[in-house]
Every structure is written in structure tokens, then in C-alpha cells.
Amino acid sequence: MIAKLIARRLVFSVFILLAVSLIVFFATLLLPGDPARAILGQQATPERVAAINAQMHLDEPAVTRYLMWLGGLFTGDLGTSVASGGPVSALLGDRIAATLVLMGLAAVISVPLGVALGIWSALRRGGRTDSAITWVTLLLAALPEFVIGIALISIFATSVFRILPAVTMAPPGTPVWTLPSQLVLPTITLALVVAPYIARMMRTTMLEVLDSGFVEMARLKGVPERRVILRHALPHAIGPVAQVIAIQLAWLAGGVVVIEFLFRYPGIGQALIDAVTFRDVQVVQAISMLVAALYVVVNLLADIAGILSNPKIRSAA
Amino acid sequence: MNTRTDMNAQDPARDRAQNAAADPAKESASAHVSAVRRVWALREGRTGIILTGLVLLISVFGPLLAQPLTGFGPTEFADKPFQDSGIFGTDDLGRSVAARFLAGGLRLLCYSVLATALGLALGALLGIFAAYAGGVVDQIIMRINDVLLAIPQLVFALLAITVLGTHGWVLVTVIGITHAPRVARVARAATLGVIGEDYIRAAEMYAVPRWRIVVQEIAPNITGPLSVEAGLRLTYSIGTIASLSFLGLGMQPPVADWGLMINENRIALSVQPWGVLLPVAAIAVLTIGTNLLADAIARATANTNVEA
Numbered sequence: 001m002i003a004k005l006i007a008r009r010l011v012f013s014v015f016i017l018l019a020v021s022l023i024v025f026f027a028t029l030l031l032p033g034d035p036a037r038a039i040l041g042q043q044a045t046p047e048r049v050a051a052i053n054a055q056m057h058l059d060e061p062a063v064t065r066y067l068m069w070l071g072g073l074f075t076g077d078l079g080t081s082v083a084s085g086g087p088v089s090a091l092l093g094d095r096i097a098a099t100l101v102l103m104g105l106a107a108v109i110s111v112p113l114g115v116a117l118g119i120w121s122a123l124r125r126g127g128r129t130d131s132a133i134t135w136v137t138l139l140l141a142a143l144p145e146f147v148i149g150i151a152l153i154s155i156f157a158t159s160v161f162r163i164l165p166a167v168t169m170a171p172p173g174t175p176v177w178t179l180p181s182q183l184v185l186p187t188i189t190l191a192l193v194v195a196p197y198i199a200r201m202m203r204t205t206m207l208e209v210l211d212s213g214f215v216e217m218a219r220l221k222g223v224p225e226r227r228v229i230l231r232h233a234l235p236h237a238i239g240p241v242a243q244v245i246a247i248q249l250a251w252l253a254g255g256v257v258v259i260e261f262l263f264r265y266p267g268i269g270q271a272l273i274d275a276v277t278f279r280d281v282q283v284v285q286a287i288s289m290l291v292a293a294l295y296v297v298v299n300l301l302a303d304i305a306g307i308l309s310n311p312k313i314r315s316a317a
Numbered sequence: 318m319n320t321r322t323d324m325n326a327q328d329p330a331r332d333r334a335q336n337a338a339a340d341p342a343k344e345s346a347s348a349h350v351s352a353v354r355r356v357w358a359l360r361e362g363r364t365g366i367i368l369t370g371l372v373l374l375i376s377v378f379g380p381l382l383a384q385p386l387t388g389f390g391p392t393e394f395a396d397k398p399f400q401d402s403g404i405f406g407t408d409d410l411g412r413s414v415a416a417r418f419l420a421g422g423l424r425l426l427c428y429s430v431l432a433t434a435l436g437l438a439l440g441a442l443l444g445i446f447a448a449y450a451g452g453v454v455d456q457i458i459m460r461i462n463d464v465l466l467a468i469p470q471l472v473f474a475l476l477a478i479t480v481l482g483t484h485g486w487v488l489v490t491v492i493g494i495t496h497a498p499r500v501a502r503v504a505r506a507a508t509l510g511v512i513g514e515d516y517i518r519a520a521e522m523y524a525v526p527r528w529r530i531v532v533q534e535i536a537p538n539i540t541g542p543l544s545v546e547a548g549l550r551l552t553y554s555i556g557t558i559a560s561l562s563f564l565g566l567g568m569q570p571p572v573a574d575w576g577l578m579i580n581e582n583r584i585a586l587s588v589q590p591w592g593v594l595l596p597v598a599a600i601a602v603l604t605i606g607t608n609l610l611a612d613a614i615a616r617a618t619a620n621t622n623v624e625a
Contacts, residue, residue, distance in 0.1 A: 150586075
């Protein structure tokens with residue numbers, strides 16, 4: 001039963017990724033211009049154009065090229081960058097690690113923060129703490145991520161405190177975590193974008209659970225309040241919150257783009273912006289697929305966690 | 318309309334005048350007026366309307382006032398770059414920050430409203446259609462939805478901009494399209510909620526054409542969730558379009574635009590911060606305003622359901 005449900009989600013995820021790859025590939029066919037001439041620039045003699053076309057398989061029909069491109073995604077051959085002339089995979093190698101580090105740090109901070117704030121707010125229902133948390137999360141949830149980032153830069157890097165670097169300082173080629181201070185502001189910015197949604201959802205479900213019969217029962221039989229919250233209420237409230245957490249973590253895959261640009265952080269988001277600016281199609285295709293894959297995988301993991309933690313499905317097995 | 322409620326009491330002209338200014342969809346139905354009054358009665362609603370209205374006033378009248386107030390047009394050169402001359406100094410090319418700030422909101426606002434309207438119309442249509450048709454059609458529409466939802470909004474927009482360029486219609490269309498699947502989910506769920514009601518059954522029994530049932534019976538009864546969506550989508554539209562301009566991939570120079578101003582002036586944040594802080598503040602106030610408004614609409618319409 002559980003295995004069947006998970007297998008179905010898995011098949012569905014593969015189907016979604018295939019459909020996304022169709023969109024990503026065939027959208028770029030609308031693009032006017034000739035990639036071979038773009039790569040060669042001034043030196044575009046007919047022979048060289050023909051050679052590049054043969055090398056990049058540009059003279060094949062679109063369907064064949066799609067299949068070759070799709071096959072390349074699995075073997076790590078992501079095509080050729082028009083801007084640099086080199087393979088896309090070489091361009092992206094280190095950047096993927098850098099982006100995953102940033103996303104991972106943001107997730108590790110924002111999830112406990114959001115859950116804790118939500119619980120705290122629910123326990124102080126109607127009080128001053130509760131309404132303060134509700135208002136702050138509502139305000140933060142509205143702000144575009146770069147607005148939060150610039151506010152943090154103005155406070156901690158340029159005017160009031162001047163204690164943290166405003167942009168990434170590590171020279172190209174060195175891993176980003178060699179200078180931990182440069183990771184602080186981008187991580188906090190992402191965490192501040194993501195945590196409010198988690199906190200709001202946590203508060204709502206926690207309030208429902210706290211009103212339920214079994215929590216009252218636990219309190220009446222004299223279970224310490226701490227234990228009531230952590231052992232009785234929290235496990236029931238975390239289910240719906242897990243969905244929101246998944247949506248937020250998946251959002252990070254796209255949200256990281258603007259933040260990397262703002263902090264000049266050497267990840268795939270920054271590479272995507274550069275590629276769009278130079279219309280470097282194969283890089284844009286590769287990164288779009290990477291981000292979509294990340295998004296689908298996070299959602300899949302959340303679904304599996306949801307299936308495994310749902311007692312109704314578990315006991316039906 | 319059949320959403321008429323009990324609040325038909327005479328409303329003070331003061332409230333109506335203030336609400337009409339902030340409410341783009343002007344309908345004379347009394348049901349609508351009472352909904353606006355309920356939103357105004359909430360603290361979030363009032364704050365949201367005031368904040369949104371404030372930025373609305375700046376962006377609509379700003380372009381007219383830029384020249385007379387600052388003495389310079391938004392693309393005119395006033396001084397050397399990053400000086401303190403004038404009210405808020407000069408920007409990276411020596412243009413007046415104040416003039417560009419006043420002129421920089423209208424286009425962002427127009428694009429956001431258009432993108433929201435497009436996404437709302439497209440999504441509502443798809444969602445109602447999926448729910449009402451049911452079966453295979455429903456399945457197909459919702460699966461296509463899932464595929465579109467797997468591409469983050471900004472990445473989808475960047476893909477479109479790579480292919481089609483940074484034209485205004487591209488921004489509006491692509492952001493509208495990325496809203497559509499999200500709106501469609503809400504519209505579908507709301508439609509499924511009303512579709513079993515007796516008045517729909519009755520209309521079907523009288524052989525009212527299906528499109529008229531959709532327009533006359535279903536649409537008026539899902540305006541609550543859809544107006545909450547409208548507020549949320551407007552907030553996200555503003556955020557996304559401002560983000561794209563900030564990335565240098567939305568509005569193009571020499572246009573005066575808040576997102577673009579932040580991009581142009583952020584290298585001098587510590588020397589001449591006004592060129593960044595003014596547009597950042599405006600975008601922040603605007604998105605907070607529309608989000609509070611969406612929250613208030615959600616509460617106001619949820620309350621009606623309880624009363625009914």
C-alpha cells in the first residue's frame with residue numbers, strides 16, 4: 001500500500017519533469033538567430049559555421065536534438081555555452097555546490113525558527129506576543145526577497161553596524177564556505193523570507209490541535225504542559241505544516257536566484273541571470289531543468305514524508 | 318446578485334469616497350459596498366487600504382509632479398553622479414533621484430495590475446471549467462497545472478525573457494500565465510463547493526445553458542476566494558516585476574522605474590543611499606499594503622460565510 005503510493009508519486013514526478021523538459025526545450029526553438037554565429041562572432045566563415053553546426057548537431061531535426069539533449073542531461077553533458085564557448089557542465093559544477101550550501105543553511109535555520117515561532121504564538125493566543133508575531137510575519141511575507149536583502153545590507157553592512165560583508169568576497173575558484181561571514185546575510189535573508197509562512201501555518205494548525213479533545217484529556221490527567229505540547233500536540237500539528245515547509249523549501253530553488261544576484265554569490269542563480277542577459281540558451285535550459293528538478297524532488301520528498309507520517313495510511317497497510 | 322447581505326444601512330459618504338479611491342473594481346451593487354465596509358472595519362483592512370492608496374497616489378500623480386517639484390525631468394541630467402544636490406541627490410548618471418522616484422511607480426503598477434488581471438481571468442476560467450466539466454477534462458487541466466507549477470515563477474519568467482526579450486507585453490503575459498495555475502486551483506476548489514447547491518441544480522433543471530450557469534450562478538458565488546487571490550497575486554506580481562527590473566531584465570534604461578533604480582544605484586548604497594532606499598521603501602509599503610488588504614478580504618469574506 002505504502003510502496004504503491006510512493007511508486008505512483010515517483011512515476012508522476014518523472015512525468016512532470018519530462019513535460020517540463022519539453023517546455024524548456026521547445027520554448028527556446030522560437031528564438032531567432034543562429035547559435036553557431038553567436039559563438040563564432042566576427043570569425044563566422046561558412047566552413048566554421050558548418051563545423052559548429054555539425055558539432056552541436058544543429059542541422060538535425062528538432063525532435064532528434066531534443067532526445068540528444070535529454071540524454072545529455074542524464075550523462076552530465078549539458079551542451080555548450082555560447083558566451084564562454086566551453087561545456088555548460090564545467091561552468092556549473094562548483095556553482096551547484098555553492099547554491100546547495102546556501103539553500104541548506106537557509107532551510108536549517110528557517111524551519112526550526114518558523115515552527116518555534118508558530119508554537120510560541122499559538123501558546124500565547126490573543127496576547128501581545130501573538131499579535132506581534134502575527135503582524136511581523138504578515139509584513140515579512142509581503143516583501144519581495146531583494147527588499148529584505150537590501151534592508152539587511154543597509155543595516156549590517158553599510159550604515160549602522162558595518163560588521164558583515166555586503167557582497168561575496170571570496171575570489172573566483174575558492175569554495176564559498178572558506179569565508180563564513182559572507183554566507184551570513186544571504187542565509188538570513190532567505191530564512192526571513194521562508195520562515196513567516198511556516199510560522200503562520202504552524203500557529204493555525206497548533207491552535208486547532210490545542211482545542212482538540214485529546215489535548216484537553218492529557219491536561220486533565222495531569223501531564224506536564226511541556227510534555228502535552230511536545231508529545232501530544234506537536235506530532236498532530238506537524239502534518240499540514242510539512243506541506244507548507246515543502247512548498248517553501250521548493251520555493252528556495254527559485255528564490256535563491258535574486259538573492260545570489262544581490263549578494264554576487266557564485267551559485268547557479270547568478271549564472272542564470274548572466275546567461276539570460278547574454279541569451280546563452282543552453283545554459284538557461286540546463287539551469288531551468290536543474291531548478292525544476294530540485295523543485296520536484298523536494299516536493300516528492302515531502303509527499304513521501306506525508307505518506308509515511310499519516311497514521312491512516314500506515315495502519316491501512 | 319445573490320450575495321446580497323443584511324448590511325444595507327446607509328453608509329457614510331466619507332467611507333465610500335475613501336474606499337472608491339483604493340478599489341479598482343468599482344461595482345455599484347450594495348453587496349459590494351458592504352464587503353468593502355467590512356474590510357475597512359478590520360485593522361489590517363484599514364492599514365492596507367491607506368498604505369496601498371498612498372503609494373497609488375505617488376505613482377499616479379508622481380509623473381506629473383516630477384518636473385514642477387524637482388525642476389528636472391526623470392531622464393534629465395541634474396548634476397554629477399551621486400551628489401547631494403537637490404532634495405534626494407543624484408543617481409549613477411547624475412539624474413535627480415527625487416524626479417526618478419516620483420516617475421518610477423506608474424509602469425510597475427500598471428504592469429502588475431494587468432498581469433494580475435490576466436492571471437485571474439485565465440485561472441478562474443480554467444478552474445471553473447475543470448470543476449464544472451469534471452472527469453477527463455478536469456484531470457487533463459489539473460495535470461497541466463501541476464507541470465506549470467513545477468517551474469518556479471521567476472525561472473519561468475527568465476526563460477520567456479531569454480526567448481522573447483524584455484518587452485512590456487512579455488512581462489505582463491508571462492507573469493499572468495504563471496499566476497493562472499495557482500488561481501485555477503483556488504477557483505476549482507471554490508466551484509466544487511457551490512456546484513452541488515440547489516440553485517445550480519434548479520438552473521440545470523430549467524435547461525439554462527451551461528455558460529449562463531457559469532456566468533450567472535457560479536461566478537458570483539466564488540468572488541470571495543477569488544478576491545483574496547487577486548490581492549495575493551497582485552502582491553506577488555509587484556514583487557516579481559520589481560525583482561526582474563532589479564535584475565536588469567525587466568524595465569530597460571533610461572525608463573524611470575523603482576526596481577531598475579535599485580539596480581542602478583546600489584553600488585553607491587553607502588555614499589548616496591536615497592537612490593536605493595526610496596524605491597525600496599515604496600515597493601515595501603506597496604506590497605505590505607496589498608498583502609494586508611488580501612488578508613483583510615479573506616477575513617471579511619470568511620465572516621460572511623459564517624453569518625450566512
